[in-house]
Amino acid sequence: QSALTQPASVSGSPGQSITISCTGTSSDVGSYNLVSWYQQHPGKAPKLMIYEVSKRPSGVSNRFSGSKSGNTASLTISGLQAEDEADYYCCSYAGSSSYVFGTGTKVTVL
């Protein structure tokens, strides 16, 4: 299983919206609505931000939203805030209880 492809970095000014793409294949992202997104601050464990493509766990800001089209999933952060600066990883179920993560995207708030 090859890692899902994400842009290495995305940046935006406070208040702006940014979108992170996550491109897989018809064997993972394209086959299952089990795409999730994780936020990771330096030295910390990942935190679930979006699951099942577009669902938000309790406690996660509604500024975070997810979508999917074909083999590509996307995470949008609206109203960018300083605390959103972190690494973000997508993840897809890939069958037989296996999973594949994205390459990771560093979000910088300018």
Next chain:
Amino acid sequence: EVQLVESGGGLVKPGGSLRLSCAASGFTFSSYSMNWVRQAPGKGLEWVSSISSSSSYIYYADSVKGRFTISRDNAKNSLYLQMNSLRAEDTAVYYCASVPRGGGQFDPWGQGTLVTVSS
């Protein structure tokens, strides 16, 4: 409070072995699939292994198949990872994480335990 706490990491020589543990609390451990995910220094996340709630189904990433063994003890709310024939490329922070039945998301995660394979 839902919590996962990993332990057992450390420095080990290439070819050596190590056993990681993950203690769960605050949720019905026996109802969840459990997983190990690792992150090499400065690198991304990599799924390592999963075990179903009753241990009936076990899967491994190709990179660790034949060397690592996942297991669990539902009576002790604990997850384990036996790592043998360790290589330098196994150096990483190892996280345990749960996946709900029918779901595909990792939540919660433990704080991680660092495994360093070096001579």
